[in-house]
Amino acid sequence: MLDAHIVEAGYEASAGTIRNITIQVQPGELVGLIGPNGAGKSTSIKTLLGQMQYANYHVHIGGNSRYAYIPEHPVHYDYLTLWEHLDLAAAVYELEYESFRQRAEALLRRFGMWDVRHDLPGSFSKGMRQKMMLLVGFIAEPDMYIVDEPFIGLDPRATKDFLILLEEERSRGAGVLMSTHVLDTAERICDRFILISGGAAVASGTLADIRQASGKPEAALFECFDILT
């Protein structure tokens, strides 16, 4: 489980860009971090990961939990092939080789990347690089996924495969924190939401809680989003 309270964080000590955000994710739960451009979603995620230059926060990732971070913008090593990226992740997570190999093959085939496993990411399209990030994240079967805007760049088939895989991982007990702008999908798949606007949490809870905060008991998530941000 993930339990975090961010008092304040930002790019400079003099100007905190986010403040007072509490993020909790239980095993098997999918929590959506939503908010307009520049609201502070990525900053919140980078704070959890200890990547912000200036941050005053408390974060606890339960027990010996392993987590995977799937970044919004793909990051890769130019001279490692797709397979070598997976192999590197397997080494970092200390996976047993044979089970790693089987899982890697299954994931690569599932996402249509088996035939390009020995290619360098420089030859991949944007969406293929994004898929590579998903595969690197999924390879270790971690206890917690922290995913920053996964949908931009994925085609409908990859989006569907990603959502099915996420569901499987959740039923195994993995928790997920996911930032996204794709509100109709978020409404369908998230258990709870944290709505961030202007660097602070303006509402959080289930869809019913968010509706209540927006004063519209029947509204879709995007209508609540419009009212609250």
Ligand SMILES: Nc1ncnc2c1ncn2[C@@H]1O[C@H](COP(=O)(O)OP(=O)(O)OP(=O)(O)O)[C@@H](O)[C@H]1O
């Ligand atoms: N590298 C940076 N240097 C300085 N300020 C930054 C930097 N990146 C983001 N910011 C500022 O931090 C604030 C929060 O940005 P953040 O990237 O967390 O927003 P976001 O909610 O993830 O937005 P988006 O939906 O556009 O990805 C914004 O005001 C932004 O201008």
